[in-house]
Amino acid sequence: MKAILTREFKSYFRSPIGFVFLAAFFFYASLQFVFINLRGQMTLMKYFFENISMIFIFVIPILTMRTFAEERKSKTDQLLLTAPVKVTDIVLGKFFAAAGVLLLAVVATMFYVLVLNSYGEPVFSEIFIGYLGLFLMGTFFISLGMFLSSLTQSQVIAAVSTLVIVFFLWFSSSLSLNFAAMMSGVFHWLGVFLDWLVDFLAINNRFADFTLGVLNFVPVFYFVSLTALFLLLTVCVIEKRRWK
Amino acid sequence: MKKNKKALRYSVNSSVIIVGAIIITLLLNAVLVTLNDRFSLEIDFTEDGIYELTDTTKELLDKLETDVEMIMFTNGTQTETVDMLKTVLSKYTQHSSKLSVREIDLVKSPSDVTAYKEVIEADKFTVGSLVLKSANKTEFVSSANFVTTDGYSNIERSVTSKLVNFVDGMSLSEITFTSGHGEEKASSTQTVLETDAYRIATLDTLTQDFPSDKNSLVIINAPQNDFSAEEIEKLDAYLDRGGNVMIAFDPLIETKLERLESYLQADWGIIRSNNIVVDQKQQITGTPYSILQFTDHDIVKPVKEESRYVVTSFSNSLEIAPEVPQSVTVKEVLTTTQDATETNIESLYGGVAMPDARVGKFNVMVAASRDNYIMEDNKTFTGHLVVCGSESMFNSVILESRFANEDVFLNAVNWMKGSDSGISVRIKRMPGGALTISQGHFWTWFVILVVAVPLGLLISGLVIWLKRRYK
Numbered sequence: 001m002k003a004i005l006t007r008e009f010k011s012y013f014r015s016p017i018g019f020v021f022l023a024a025f026f027f028y029a030s031l032q033f034v035f036i037n038l039r040g041q042m043t044l045m046k047y048f049f050e051n052i053s054m055i056f057i058f059v060i061p062i063l064t065m066r067t068f069a070e071e072r073k074s075k076t077d078q079l080l081l082t083a084p085v086k087v088t089d090i091v092l093g094k095f096f097a098a099a100g101v102l103l104l105a106v107v108a109t110m111f112y113v114l115v116l117n118s119y120g121e122p123v124f125s126e127i128f129i130g131y132l133g134l135f136l137m138g139t140f141f142i143s144l145g146m147f148l149s150s151l152t153q154s155q156v157i158a159a160v161s162t163l164v165i166v167f168f169l170w171f172s173s174s175l176s177l178n179f180a181a182m183m184s185g186v187f188h189w190l191g192v193f194l195d196w197l198v199d200f201l202a203i204n205n206r207f208a209d210f211t212l213g214v215l216n217f218v219p220v221f222y223f224v225s226l227t228a229l230f231l232l233l234t235v236c237v238i239e240k241r242r243w244k
Numbered sequence: 245m246k247k248n249k250k251a252l253r254y255s256v257n258s259s260v261i262i263v264g265a266i267i268i269t270l271l272l273n274a275v276l277v278t279l280n281d282r283f284s285l286e287i288d289f290t291e292d293g294i295y296e297l298t299d300t301t302k303e304l305l306d307k308l309e310t311d312v313e314m315i316m317f318t319n320g321t322q323t324e325t326v327d328m329l330k331t332v333l334s335k336y337t338q339h340s341s342k343l344s345v346r347e348i349d350l351v352k353s354p355s356d357v358t359a360y361k362e363v364i365e366a367d368k369f370t371v372g373s374l375v376l377k378s379a380n381k382t383e384f385v386s387s388a389n390f391v392t393t394d395g396y397s398n399i400e401r402s403v404t405s406k407l408v409n410f411v412d413g414m415s416l417s418e419i420t421f422t423s424g425h426g427e428e429k430a431s432s433t434q435t436v437l438e439t440d441a442y443r444i445a446t447l448d449t450l451t452q453d454f455p456s457d458k459n460s461l462v463i464i465n466a467p468q469n470d471f472s473a474e475e476i477e478k479l480d481a482y483l484d485r486g487g488n489v490m491i492a493f494d495p496l497i498e499t500k501l502e503r504l505e506s507y508l509q510a511d512w513g514i515i516r517s518n519n520i521v522v523d524q525k526q527q528i529t530g531t532p533y534s535i536l537q538f539t540d541h542d543i544v545k546p547v548k549e550e551s552r553y554v555v556t557s558f559s560n561s562l563e564i565a566p567e568v569p570q571s572v573t574v575k576e577v578l579t580t581t582q583d584a585t586e587t588n589i590e591s592l593y594g595g596v597a598m599p600d601a602r603v604g605k606f607n608v609m610v611a612a613s614r615d616n617y618i619m620e621d622n623k624t625f626t627g628h629l630v631v632c633g634s635e636s637m638f639n640s641v642i643l644e645s646r647f648a649n650e651d652v653f654l655n656a657v658n659w660m661k662g663s664d665s666g667i668s669v670r671i672k673r674m675p676g677g678a679l680t681i682s683q684g685h686f687w688t689w690f691v692i693l694v695v696a697v698p699l700g701l702l703i704s705g706l707v708i709w710l711k712r713r714y715k
Contacts, residue, residue: 014712019705023698030693037679038686044676046324115689120679125289178352200273208327209286213675214295216286218276229269236258 004085004093009100012063018101021062025105028055033112043122045112049130049211052109053204056141057166063101064145065159067094068238072153081242091235095139095146102138106131126213133210136223137203141166143230150237169203284338292673294397295331297339301404305340307411313344314403315360315375320351325390326372332399360384374403378410389439397672398439405441417661419461420447426468428494432640433465436650437657449475458486458625459661466494466635470501480511483627484616488660492635495520495560498589512612513568514631517561520592521606521633523584532557533642536578536608543577543611543630543655552648554578559634561586561606574612577630578652579605608633609652611659628660 012018032051037043071077080090110131116122144165149158179198183191199205206219279285288295297305314333318326330345337343348356350371357364360375363382372387383406390399419442421430434444447454447462450472454462462482471479483489491508493501493516500518508514523534533555538548547554556578564574582605591598612629636642642649 014708016705016709019701019708023701023705026701027694027698030697034686034690034694038681038689041679041681042676043679044674046675112693116679119681119685121677123289123291123675126291126675129289178349181352200270209331212295212327212331213290214286214288214331216280218273218280218285221276222273225269225272229265232265233262236262240255240258 001085001089001093001096004090005096005100008067008094008097012097012101017062017066021059021101022105022108024059024062025055026108028052028059029105029109029112033109033115037112037116038119043116043120045116045122045127045130046211046213048112049134049207050204053134053137053207054170056138057163057170060102060138060141060145060166061159061162063098064142064149064162065155066149067098067146068150068234069152069155069158073155077241081238087235087238087242091146091231091238095143095231098142098146099139102142103135106135106138123213129210129213129215132215133207133219136210136220136227137207140203140223140227140230143227143234147230147234147237150234166203169201171204172198172202280338281334282338282341284335290675294328294672294674295335297332297335297400301336301400301407302339304404304407304411305336305343308340308342308407309412310378310381310410311342311344312407312410313346313377315346315348315377317348317350317357317369317371317373317375319371320349323371325387328397329372329374329387329390329399332403336403376403376406376410381410383409391674397674400672402439405439408441417441417459418443418445418455418457419463419657420445420455422447422449422462422464422467424448424450425464425471427464428466428635430463430465430635430638432643433463433638433653436643436653440654440657442657449478454478454482454487456485459488461488461490461657461661464489464491466492466497467501467504468494468497468499470499471504471507473503476503476507480507483614483629484625485618486616486625486627488628490630490632490656490660492632492638493560494635495558495633496589508629508631509565511569512572512614512629513565513574514610514612514629515563515565516631516633517563517586517606519561519586519588519598520558521561521580521584521586521608522558523580525583526581528555531555533647534580537581537605539576539579541575541577541611543609543659544652546655547648547651550648552651554637554649554652555642555647556608556634556637558592558636559606559608559632561608562610562631562633563607564610569614571616572612572614574610576607576609577611577656578609579607581605606633609637609656611656630656630660 012021029048029052032048036047036051037045040047068077071080081087113122113124113127141162145158145162148161148165149155152158152161179191179194180188181191206222209216209219276285286295314336316326316329316333333345337345350357360377360382363375363384364373365384365386368384368386368388370387372390374385374387376383376385385402385406390402391397419437421427421434421444423446437444462479479489491504501516505516508516523536526534526536528535534557536554536556538544538554540548544554561580564576568574583603584606585603586598586601586606588598590596591601609630609632612631614627614629615624616627617624632638637649638653643653
């Protein structure tokens with residue numbers, strides 16, 4: 001796995017993708033920081049985290065679109081699938097490489113905290129929790145993007161489908177759907193389940209706790225378990241292709 | 245054939261694994277959410293523990309024996325206040341199984357609110373407001389004051405003070421405002437006290453007796469007319485039996501309150517000067533308010549430690565008599581700086597300079613206590629008296645602003661009544677603080693962070709791409 005991780009991580013920076021990702025992320029993050037915190041003259045980073053997390057909808061697909069789709073299109077996946085390595089190692093290697101790039105981007109923005117510290121008194125523990133939430137949510141999006149990339153050989157389809165699904169997850173809580181009220185009789189319970197599911201999938205509700213400076217183990221488990229689930233699904237898809 | 249069989253077996257196995265994993269993930273998350281409703285699965289990293297309940301609230305919840313439903317009104321959108329409210333309410337339900345939370349979405353089910361129209365105060369109803377409901381009691385908690393404009397949270401204080409009414413045998417501590425001497429109404433002070441779980445009563449000192457409970461407190465707010473000898477006697481007897489009195493003078497009235505002031509001087513060693521002190525160097529630009537100086541008195545110690553400001557507009561100065569009765573201890577609480585000047589109403593409005601006007605440090609708030617042994621009870625009672633040179637220190641403008649006047653007022657109440665009387669949950673500082681950055685530094689960081697670094701990264705990417713392309 002280590003060899004795959006290293007190869008994949010380096011590959012992000014052998015092509016412009018890693019730089020484009022970092023530049024886009026850093027540009028948007030800096031813009032938010034400068035206007036929310038410096039212009040707004042406050043050390044509170046809650047609004048920064050809320051806004052910056054939205055950029056994930058657009059930049060995570062850049063990171064994940066090529067993970068499997070590109071290899072499948074250029075047929076290099078045949079080499080990987082016939083190599084004496086476990087599919088789990090391949091998936092985890094690619095996942096940790098993408099997560100590494102994400103971590104690099106997130107850690108780079110921690111410089112903002114130093115800037116805040118020179119002009120005010122930020123509370124580091126609160127801010128750290130925000131960063132933790134940001135990273136956990138990012139890794140979940142990466143695992144989702146990798147799963148979608150494993151289903152297609154088109155990078156564009158992989159990127160667009162990731163963008164659409166992440167966009168839906170992000171804004172599902174704002175839809176104000178009430179299936180339970182819409183469905184009556186035998187379908188009422190289906191409506192209740194659908195309401196629960198929409199609420200369950202509402203990412204920004206889960207992320208809110210982190211921005212408040214509260215480490216809640218429920219959203220931590222939520223992001224970790226969903227990340228693990230999509231990695232497992234990706235393993236199953238690749239494994240199936242290997243059997244074919 | 246053998247290969248197909250293996251592939252089929254793999255497909256079946258992987259389908260089972262996928263379905264199983266999805267079900268387990270959903271179930272585990274659902275279980276954790278349910279557990280979190282009853283047990284706290286979170287750690288509050290905020291500076292002031294804004295999402296943690298204070299011991300006062302926990303003790304109150306332990307005594308709660310009635311089922312209370314907390315109905316929260318939302319409108320589907322997430323606001324900071326609603327986010328905070330949900331988190332804080334979850335702490336209540338985690339601590340007491342007698343409490344439950346129900347959310348009414350005003351967008352999805354607007355008609356549901358009509359069931360509570362009797363209890364809801366329409367002018368104070370905003371998104372995030374609550375109705376607390378038990379089998380035979382309902383209380384309304386407005387969200388209007390949940391978060392103050394200067395960054396403090398009142399959520400726990402507001403909810404806990406209303407929950408007191410649902411605890412059997414627990415009654416709110418009473419604070420009495422005197423009447424009959426043209427006293428100011430002090431509605432904002434009363435609101436502060438009600439939010440802090442006190443019941444407000446009125447006392448006509450001429451016809452009624454002072455409270456008998458030694459934990460009671462009587463406030464004489466800006467009297468315009470003097471007290472009678474009989475009233476002074478009643479007041480003295482009340483203080484003799486461990487009563488607590490707060491007097492706030494109106495510095496802009498010309499009438500001298502002879503009996504009341506003589507009583508304060510003779511029995512307590514506190515002299516109200518017939519002047520108005522102005523501390524111009526401490527005046528906040530664009531306001532009539534000057535910043536006051538703290539002493540080491542317990543009333544102001546917490547505010548002093550937080551480096552917050554207490555302000556007043558015009559004030560009478562309060563001097564401590566050279567000879568104070570032996571059983572009395574009197575101390576300064578708030579003062580002006582050494583640069584304050586003395587003036588009077590004639591000088592202020594008529595432009596005639598006050599003769600022999602002094603310059604120096606003046607007391608604006610003093611606190612005294614007096615021990616009195618009562619033989620028939622074989623007990624020593626301690627009466628408390630706090631005197632303010634200006635009732636404006638606790639007017640609505642100051643109490644609702646960013647100053648710490650409200651804290652000082654409540655600290656004074658607690659100092660007199662003793663910390664174990666009444667329910668008192670203080671406001672908590674919201675996360676984050678202010679930042680002071682010059683325009684020049686702002687643009688420097690803008691250029692570095694928004695332009696230079698992303699551009700540098702893009703150029704690096706372009707160079708690598710070009711290198712690889714023309715290799």
